[in-house]
Amino acid sequence: MSAKTNQSLVVPQTISDFQAILDNLNYMNGEGTYGRPMIGLMASDDYYMLDADYNSRSQWMRNVYLWQSFPYTGVDLPDWDYPYRTIYYANSALEGISGIAPNSDNKSAWENVKGSALYFRAFANFELCQLFCPVYDSASMETDLGLPLRLSADANEPLSRSNIKKTYEQILNDLSEALRFLPKMVAYKTRPSMGAAYGLLGRVYLNMGSYKNAFLYADSCLSLQHSLIDYNTLSSSSTYPIVQYNQEVVIDHNFYDANNSVEKVDTTLYNLYEANDLRKSLFFKQFGATSDHRFYGSYTGSSLRFSGISVNEMLLIRAECNARLAHLTSALDDLNELLINRYKSGTYTAYYSSESQDVLNKILLERRKELVFRNIRWQDLRRLNKQSHSITIKRIIGGATYALSPHDSRYVFPIPDNVVSLNPQIIQNEY
Numbered sequence: 001m002s003a004k005t006n007q008s009l010v011v012p013q014t015i016s017d018f019q020a021i022l023d024n025l026n027y028m029n030g031e032g033t034y035g036r037p038m039i040g041l042m043a044s045d046d047y048y049m050l051d052a053d054y055n056s057r058s059q060w061m062r063n064v065y066l067w068q069s070f071p072y073t074g075v076d077l078p079d080w081d082y083p084y085r086t087i088y089y090a091n092s093a094l095e096g097i098s099g100i101a102p103n104s105d106n107k108s109a110w111e112n113v114k115g116s117a118l119y120f121r122a123f124a125n126f127e128l129c130q131l132f133c134p135v136y137d138s139a140s141m142e143t144d145l146g147l148p149l150r151l152s153a154d155a156n157e158p159l160s161r162s163n164i165k166k167t168y169e170q171i172l173n174d175l176s177e178a179l180r181f182l183p184k185m186v187a188y189k190t191r192p193s194m195g196a197a198y199g200l201l202g203r204v205y206l207n208m209g210s211y212k213n214a215f216l217y218a219d220s221c222l223s224l225q226h227s228l229i230d231y232n233t234l235s236s237s238s239t240y241p242i243v244q245y246n247q248e249v250v251i252d253h254n255f256y257d258a259n260n261s262v263e264k265v266d267t268t269l270y271n272l273y274e275a276n277d278l279r280k281s282l283f284f285k286q287f288g289a290t291s292d293h294r295f296y297g298s299y300t301g302s303s304l305r306f307s308g309i310s311v312n313e314m315l316l317i318r319a320e321c322n323a324r325l326a327h328l329t330s331a332l333d334d335l336n337e338l339l340i341n342r343y344k345s346g347t348y349t350a351y352y353s354s355e356s357q358d359v360l361n362k363i364l365l366e367r368r369k370e371l372v373f374r375n376i377r378w379q380d381l382r383r384l385n386k387q388s389h390s391i392t393i394k395r396i397i398g399g400a401t402y403a404l405s406p407h408d409s410r411y412v413f414p415i416p417d418n419v420v421s422l423n424p425q426i427i428q429n430e431y
Contacts, residue, residue, distance in 0.1 A: 015106055018093040018113045028086055028120050029190050030254040031304065037079035037127055038255050039064050039413060040378030041305070043404070045266055045393045053262035054397050061258060066395055066402045067410045069431055070417065077416040079131060083124035084150065090121040091153040112191070115181030119192035119200070122174035123253070125149070126204055129167055131413050132429065135382045136208045141165040145427055159423040168208065175201050184224055189245045189252045195224040196251035199309035202317045207383050215321035218314040225250055225311055228341045231278040241282045244301035252300070253308035255375060260303050265293040272369055276347040279369060295373045307375045312338060316367045323360040331359055335366060364389060382411050
């Protein structure tokens with residue numbers, strides 16, 4: 001991995017050196033060609049490919065798209081390598097900062113490095129967990145295989161897998177400790193803040209099914225940042241209507257979508273949006289002379305996909321948790337607050353229901369429509385498959401139909417074979 005070579009050339013020594021490591025937007029935030037994991041999007045139901053587009057992809061991408069066995073044999077998989085590179089840099093900063101004593105002059109900068117490194121390590125581990133580990137289940141968390149947890153910058157440290165319990169404990173502990181050091185406000189939305197840590201904790205607890213905790217942390221995030229974009233102020237004629245670092249962004253993370261040029265928005269998904277729903281024209285545009293649509297609504301203001309923490313996601317987490325906890329009035333308040341900013345002015349009628357299941361279903365529907373192409377859909381499919389909201393995904397390629405059923409083992413991707421070859425003590429996933 002190039003990180004080890006780079007460190008041998010320039011040895012960081014000062015707090016500003018370690019801050020510079022964490023400010024590398026390519027490696028820590030996924031900007032540019034060094035984006036975050038994408039196979040969750042590739043395997044989800046946000047888009048489809050026609051035969052010609054499918055055939056133009058590399059073999060391993062075709063395999064992932066059709067959920068084939070061991071899809072990336074012999075491939076250096078970015079979805080594994082890049083998060084672990086983030087973890088490597090975070091660990092390097094944590095080890096470096098531990099050798100510098102904080103004092104009255106450097107305390108703020110020292111704490112920012114410490115908190116940021118813990119946040120980035122937690123974010124990367126959570127990303128990996130959603131791809132290469134089973135869904136969190138309190139009944140089996142001590143036997144389900146978790147991640148190889150790297151807690152030092154020693155690239156030669158032997159790797160072995162922890163269990164799900166220890167993996168999630170590490171993620172939660174890192175974020176809880178990060179909150180002791182992170183500032184409420186940051187100069188740049190690429191840097192972690194208290195709001196970012198609260199928001200990520202909300203996302204993690206939601207995926208764990210811990211709705212009280214998910215509510216508390218989403219609520220804490222929203223107490224620090226709560227401004228929504230009124231989509232009536234955006235122009236659908238802009239190629240990318242939503243600008244980067246906008247008021248809804250708490251922290252900016254991105255990932256590179258390798259199929260961006262050929263993917264077509266799932267027709268069923270597109271048809272979920274009503275005529276007065278501004279997301280229909282702001283998120284999606286026709287291309288060429290066909291009726292097919294592509295997604296242009298990323299919060300990056302570009303073709304890069306946004307996967308960071310945002311106000312709209314936190315509102316939906318808080319609404320879902322309130323619905324599950326039978327706090328329907330509060331759940332509906334959050335849902336309606338979001339949607340009135342998404343519909344043409346004067347056309348949205350507030351949604352109300354006294355039935356808990358109806359409210360939950362409506363919130364999950366809006367979550368589906370609001371958080372598209374963010375790498376969140378794969379997480380949602382996994383967690384909702386354990387409930388009554390499960391679905392079967394289907395693809396049609398070459399006249400053949402392929403399906404991924406709700407409880408299929410292929411919802412846990414295999415660890416790249418080259419990683420297992422170098423670390424034979426790592427137990428491979430069944431796929």
